[in-house]
Amino acid sequence: MKRQSIGLILIMVFLLSFSGITLAQQILPFEVEAGSAVLLDFESGQILYSHNGGEPHVPASLVKIMTMYVAFDDIKAGRVSLQDAATVSERAWRMTGSRMFLEPGEVVTIEQLLMGIAVVSGNDACVALAEALAGNEDVYVGRMNEKARSLNLNLQFVDVHGLSTENRITAEDIAILVRHYLEDHPEAIQYHKQLSFSYQPRSSNTPIVQSNRNGLLRTYEGADGLKTGHLQVAGFNLVGTAVQNNRRLIGVVLGAQSESRREQEMSTLLDYGYRNFDLVNISRLLEDKTTRVYKGKQSQVGMRISEPIITVPKGIEKSVSVGIQTKELEAPVEQGSQVGVLSIYVEEQLTKQVPLLAAQDVARGSWYQVMWDSIKRFFQDLIRKR
Secondary structure: OOOOOEEEEEEEEEEEOOOOOOHHHOOOOOOOOOOEEEEEEOOOOOEEEEEOOOOOEOOHHHHHHHHHHHHHHHHHHOOOOOOOEEEOOHHHHOOOOOOOOOOOOOEEEHHHHHHHHHHHOOHHHHHHHHHHHHOOHHHHHHHHHHHHHHOOOOOEOOOOOOOOOOOEEOHHHHHHHHHHHHHHOHHHHHHHOOOEEEEOOOOOOOOEEEEOOOOHHHHOOOEEEEEEEEEOOOEEEEEEEEEEOOEEEEEEEEEEOOHHHHHHHHHHHHHHHHHHEEEEEOHHHHOOOEEEEEOEOOOEEEEEEOOOEEEEEOOOOEEEEEEEEEEOEEOOEOOOOEEEEEEEEEOOEEEEEEEEEEOOOEOEOOHHHHHHHHHHHHHHHHHHHO
């Protein structure tokens, strides 16, 4: 069994050199014309820019990100399929605001509803989806809040479409939510990136074609999502994401004054991230590093990290300090189990902390090895107590 005391075993300092401009020449943080704004690097999970990122805000239709997240969870778990049928209720039909123009009694697929939510922000599609997957909207909202709690996010939902002013988010937490969403369901981006959606209601002779409300898809290189929102009390909200040079960034703008302004500010955020930051993989720093294991067939176990990517400013000489804290380990040790914590410092500032994981299994040793290590640890404990 593992002893719970945690000791600092080793501090390593590595110098990673980058050619280019000096720290004094680095572009300074800027302000955006919005209530809140956040930029997050998808790969590293680091927040690169935050303006009032922790302040509560009314999300409007950004609620629908969680509505879709829960649905994709059900699909992934096999509880429902994209081609399963849903019957449109009168309540769904009566929804106001953005709609995909469902009519009562129509039978549609889950995939059509997801497309109607992602592309045209259909409030009717949200209610129809919730009723199909949970029986009613209230139960579905409960699942949305449960999901937020499971991710340790400060999000509050009272409906599935975002019309209520009682829904609450923060820019930082909605950015983190989107990262989880796209990690868990990368296929979802194929819905959000569509420029238009066509649906033919039962009473119509021709399909109704609506454009995606996210103008960023047409104006920013690599943009492929994700969601817009607007209420008078909320202002104009936008979660945008793009991929350039195989690198995804996620931006959040809340409370802008217009559609054009939220898109301009989003472009500024994304440009800032792509022009001023690079990704660094630090897994190589642990290639030959091990920690002690007592009472095992081997006395050492290698270490690895599941999140080896960090984001650092581009073109600047940086020293990356890596602090390793490991537990006192007793065999058996399972591969992938946590053996400590890796703290990563950039310019002597803590940038990220990630779990250190065992790189392989270590089985329990022979009776002789167990006895010998027990004796050694007994005397080590005596020395420490003096």
